[in-house]
Amino acid sequence: MSEMTTEILEQNLGKMVIVRLKGGKGLRGRLKGFDQHLNLVLEETEDTTNVEDVKKLGLIIVRGDNVVLISPPPR
Amino acid sequence: MSEMTTEILEQNLGKMVIVRLKGGKGLRGRLKGFDQHLNLVLEETEDTTNVEDVKKLGLIIVRGDNVVLISPPPR
Amino acid sequence: MSEMTTEILEQNLGKMVIVRLKGGKGLRGRLKGFDQHLNLVLEETEDTTNVEDVKKLGLIIVRGDNVVLISPPPR
Amino acid sequence: MSEMTTEILEQNLGKMVIVRLKGGKGLRGRLKGFDQHLNLVLEETEDTTNVEDVKKLGLIIVRGDNVVLISPPPR
Amino acid sequence: MSEMTTEILEQNLGKMVIVRLKGGKGLRGRLKGFDQHLNLVLEETEDTTNVEDVKKLGLIIVRGDNVVLISPPPR
Amino acid sequence: MSEMTTEILEQNLGKMVIVRLKGGKGLRGRLKGFDQHLNLVLEETEDTTNVEDVKKLGLIIVRGDNVVLISPPPR
Amino acid sequence: MSEMTTEILEQNLGKMVIVRLKGGKGLRGRLKGFDQHLNLVLEETEDTTNVEDVKKLGLIIVRGDNVVLISPPPR
Numbered sequence: 001m002s003e004m005t006t007e008i009l010e011q012n013l014g015k016m017v018i019v020r021l022k023g024g025k026g027l028r029g030r031l032k033g034f035d036q037h038l039n040l041v042l043e044e045t046e047d048t049t050n051v052e053d054v055k056k057l058g059l060i061i062v063r064g065d066n067v068v069l070i071s072p073p074p075r
Numbered sequence: 076m077s078e079m080t081t082e083i084l085e086q087n088l089g090k091m092v093i094v095r096l097k098g099g100k101g102l103r104g105r106l107k108g109f110d111q112h113l114n115l116v117l118e119e120t121e122d123t124t125n126v127e128d129v130k131k132l133g134l135i136i137v138r139g140d141n142v143v144l145i146s147p148p149p150r
Numbered sequence: 151m152s153e154m155t156t157e158i159l160e161q162n163l164g165k166m167v168i169v170r171l172k173g174g175k176g177l178r179g180r181l182k183g184f185d186q187h188l189n190l191v192l193e194e195t196e197d198t199t200n201v202e203d204v205k206k207l208g209l210i211i212v213r214g215d216n217v218v219l220i221s222p223p224p225r
Numbered sequence: 226m227s228e229m230t231t232e233i234l235e236q237n238l239g240k241m242v243i244v245r246l247k248g249g250k251g252l253r254g255r256l257k258g259f260d261q262h263l264n265l266v267l268e269e270t271e272d273t274t275n276v277e278d279v280k281k282l283g284l285i286i287v288r289g290d291n292v293v294l295i296s297p298p299p300r
Numbered sequence: 301m302s303e304m305t306t307e308i309l310e311q312n313l314g315k316m317v318i319v320r321l322k323g324g325k326g327l328r329g330r331l332k333g334f335d336q337h338l339n340l341v342l343e344e345t346e347d348t349t350n351v352e353d354v355k356k357l358g359l360i361i362v363r364g365d366n367v368v369l370i371s372p373p374p375r
Numbered sequence: 376m377s378e379m380t381t382e383i384l385e386q387n388l389g390k391m392v393i394v395r396l397k398g399g400k401g402l403r404g405r406l407k408g409f410d411q412h413l414n415l416v417l418e419e420t421e422d423t424t425n426v427e428d429v430k431k432l433g434l435i436i437v438r439g440d441n442v443v444l445i446s447p448p449p450r
Numbered sequence: 451m452s453e454m455t456t457e458i459l460e461q462n463l464g465k466m467v468i469v470r471l472k473g474g475k476g477l478r479g480r481l482k483g484f485d486q487h488l489n490l491v492l493e494e495t496e497d498t499t500n501v502e503d504v505k506k507l508g509l510i511i512v513r514g515d516n517v518v519l520i521s522p523p524p525r
Contacts (some may be wrong), residue, residue, distance in 0.1 A: 098174075120221075132168075
């Protein structure tokens with residue numbers, strides 16, 4: 001993982017991020033932790049795959065190999 | 076695996092967790108063990124993929140590479 | 151593989167287990183052997199994918215990367 | 226690969242085995258060789274995917290990562 | 301990664317690039333960073349998968365194993 | 376790769392082989408080279424996926440991870 | 451990668467090659483660079499997936515794990 005990736009993720013610890021997973025699932029949650037495989041710990045997570053039916057997931061661990069992209073909130 | 080992931084999983088040993096697998100399968104079970112690949116041992120497991128037809132699986136070993144996310148129960 | 155996984159598999163050597171594979175295939179067989187990749191040796195195996203048409207497979211070797219979950223029989 | 230897997234495969238050298246591949250393809254052939262990745266050499270192989278239209282393949286090399294399961298003939 | 305790949309990516313730091321992902325998703329964004337796995341940091345990113353409905357994503361981290369191709373802008 | 380695989384491939388250098396790829400594509404070509412990942416160099420290659428519409432590909436390099444099986448010509 | 455693969459690719463530097471990707475995408479472009487993972491740099495690239503609608507891509511970097519086959523032009 002590049003230093004920039006680490007830096008961006010560190011700057012966003014405690015902030016809401018959007019995560020897109022393989023297979024089309026979308027998540028929105030507060031970034032609590034991460035590692036170099038992009039394993040993520042999110043809290044207050046919502047499954048936003050179906051925008052008509054957002055589901056609360058709360059605290060979750062995401063296995064990094066499912067991650068397509070991570071998007072910090074706009075500043 | 077980050078220390079935080081390990082810590083969260085350790086705090087949830089003996090507690091019910093929800094596991095989402097690749098391909099859409101959903102599981103709910105009591106976390107008995109895990110390792111750094113997210114191989115999991117669950118007991119009292121139910122296959123909750125089809126909420127109309129939950130199936131009892133009992134004690135299971137989940138191969139970690141199938142895991143998308145693990146969600147401890149809300150506190 | 152965690153020690154617990156090894157322990158559970160060892161306790162079930164010689165017993166019937168249920169194995170779910172990627173792609174939806176289901177197997178039921180007597181666990182004869184395993185290794186740390188979850189490569190399995192099963193005997194008296196049946197392909198239970200289609201419950202209306204269970205097929206006898208007898209002795210088989212399963213390549214571990216196909217395994218989703220392994221379920222020992224209820225006690 | 227566990228010693229048992231190696232042992233079973235060695236005992237079946239020169240015998241007909243059934244091989245199931247990812248994607249549903251089925252093969253039947255005489256086991257001539259194998260390695261620890263489950264790369265296989267089969268001869269007198271038939272593609273048995275479509276039981277109404279079995280195709281002769283003769284001598285083949287199978288790349289191990291395609292293998293789901295290997296089944297020696299019933300004794 | 302070949303030196304040429306690194307060189308091309310370095311020359312395009314700060315410039316708009318087009319990224320095609322596995323599964324058909326298309327992105328357009330300003331290249332801020334990359335590493336040897338082709339993990340990318342893009343800003344002012346747009347999801348261009350559906351040209352009739354381009355979505356703003358802003359700053360994103362792309363996990364490299366999803367990347368099919370990266371295309372710098374025509375000169 | 377087992378010695379036997381290497382031996383079979385070496386014996387077939389310069390001969391026509393049939394190659395089945397993941398996703399169902401079929402190739403027929405003269406084996407010019409190979410390595411331990413089953414990366415292949417074929418010449419006079421034809422894409423035989425659609426037997427009604429065989430396409431000439433000529434000299435090609437096949438990335439080994441796409442290979443399902445390789446079949447030397449019947450003797 | 452075998453020496454022969456490297457040699458063929460080196461001989462084709464600066465020449466038009468055809469690249470087939472996983473998922474069925476086809477590319478045609480001038481080979482500018484490559485590495486041992488078959489990561490490729492192509493220029494004057496066209497997406498030839500749909501022969502009725504060839505799209506100009508210009509200079510691109512292809513991540514090697516998407517490559518199925520590379521075909522130099524007929525001589």
